[in-house]
Amino acid sequence: MTLKIAIAQLNFVVGDLAGNAQKIVDAARHAHAEGARLLLTPELSIAGYAAEDLFLRPAFTEACDAAVLGIAAALADLDDMVVVVGHPHGGSLKSRSVSVQLRHNAASVIQGGRILETYAKRELPNYQVFDERRYFTPGQGTCVFKVGGIAVGLLICEDAWFEQPAQLAKYAGAEVLAVINASPYHVGKEGERVARMADRARAVGLPLVYAHGVGGQDEMVFDGASFAVQADGTLALQAESFKEKVVYAQVGRAQAAIEFIAEEGAIAPPREAEAQLWDALVLGVRDYIGKNGFPGAILGLSGGIDSALVLAIAVDALGKDKVRALMMPSPYTADISWIDARDMAERLGVRYDEISIAHTFESYKWALAGEFEGRAEDTTEENLQARIRGTLLMALSNKLGSIVLTTGNKSEMATGYCTLYGDMAGGFAVIKDLLKTTVFALARWRNAHDPFGTG
Structure with missing residues (x-):
């Protein structure tokens, strides 16, 4: 029987x-x-x-x-x-x-x-x-x-x-x-x-x-x-x-x-732990966006490892045609940042645009000049840049319907190394549960593997 x-x-x-x-x-x-x-x-x-x-x-x-x-x-x-x-x-x-x-x-x-x-x-x-x-x-x-x-x-x-x-x-x-x-x-x-x-x-x-x-x-x-x-x-x-x-x-x-x-x-x-973790992140992004009816995703690409990792996860989850990357350089952006951002976007085949925030940044500083008179520049001005970028990303999201993926990791969030209304702005925090050490480990794993054939 x-x-x-x-x-x-x-x-x-x-x-x-x-x-x-x-x-x-x-x-x-x-x-x-x-x-x-x-x-x-x-x-x-x-x-x-x-x-x-x-x-x-x-x-x-x-x-x-x-x-x-x-x-x-x-x-x-x-x-x-x-x-x-x-x-x-x-x-x-x-x-x-x-x-x-x-x-x-x-x-x-x-x-x-x-x-x-x-x-x-x-x-x-x-x-x-x-x-x-x-x-x-x-x-x-x-x-x-x-x-x-x-x-x-x-x-x-x-x-x-x-x-x-x-x-x-x-x-x-x-x-x-x-x-x-x-x-x-x-x-x-x-x-x-x-x-x-x-x-x-x-x-x-x-x-x-x-x-x-x-x-x-x-x-x-x-x-x-x-x-x-x-x-x-x-x-x-x-x-x-x-x-x-x-x-x-x-x-x-x-x-x-x-x-x-x-x-x-x-x-x-x-299966190795990194393979399972990658699948979990990809499935989480795919289902959150798909089940909620978003047409795609957009994210700020800085040239750093966090945004590069989130971009790779998003492309594996959604395909390159549903992901858009935006680089928003300021007067303080190093050449290596936009060089790496362009290279990452080209490797994965996503739409990539650059919008300079230099003029917007200067207009913010001008508007606040009277209030800040006599005070040296500090993290306030640095955070202004992050908040300008967050505003631009959310404007594109409102206009196009794509959700903004935030790129901060758990180590940054836990220690406060992030900007409220800036790089914390968005609709889905893909790697918020990954420590920075895990970000590096997962990036190394993804560089050695191409589980979804996206490059």
Whole structure:
């Protein structure tokens, strides 16, 4: 007895309920044609993660419920196909003086045109980027359902990081754990997930499949890298990170136990940290700009390493035709700055323009001459240059619709080596989480690799 499980490692869009639903239906039909009889979608796949205060709108949750029913109806003809869909469920109790959340972070089990069960997430994270207790209340139950004679215990993300939900699923008869997730990426997160889920599998003595989405949403990036581990914690499947695809794992009954069937090539080879970090930055830029409908990006190119790195990321994310670089020299700009800026733009093939800020800078100084009389020039005048550049970039953004990418790194932001309303101005800070040492390391890696064939 075997069961082929499909993992919808797909890129969902917050609020695009119709698009997300269609993506699930298409994945289910494709998986069924490939012989799978269970499809796992990521946490909150209908709504997209994280929909934040959209969850507080009753109409949004009702629309999510309707979308889940729509998926059930669309797949009614596949009567032997089971699909797990993540979605918000329920509402809240409100008065003029109190608001009590009755809404759950849930997942429904669909088969034969019906919702068989709906499971509510028990453990709600409320740290770092997570704010789930603002929107949801914890569930209390378990969910175990059968597919092809195998009992599957359903958990949602944080549930699997704690002992009790998995133990309760086992007590309810689960033979394999299915964990659907929305787990934001950070350096080293992939290995951390595998280690923790291996611990969980060993603790309960059950194999575990970890279904994860991929894509960017505001400041978060989801890296995919779905996987499966045996009951002893051994890795049985590891999907590629940052790749949108349907991934398959097969479980079978060996004597009295369930285990994943080993397949050649099922474990993606490990990748160096810089390669994963580059993919995360590229995906974050591509999805922030694409999902928000910007036609392209613009950035100030100074001839320095930070703006050069951001330009390379933007071109890999969007293509050269959607990226524009602007050099804005002043009387204090060294020749090497514009020489390097021109060379970088030429190498990547982007539109490059130079707008001198000398006259604008002098007009600012003239306007302030009376107020500054008797005072020596200092960082005030230096910051004026940065603020002029920020104003010009934002004017082009307003006129053309392209978003301004800021180029400051985490070391500069942390120490205050930046200009308010100057080089901090823009719509998306691409490398704000990179220390300067990481900027250098990533630049060296990119000079040695061309992962997207952009030069």
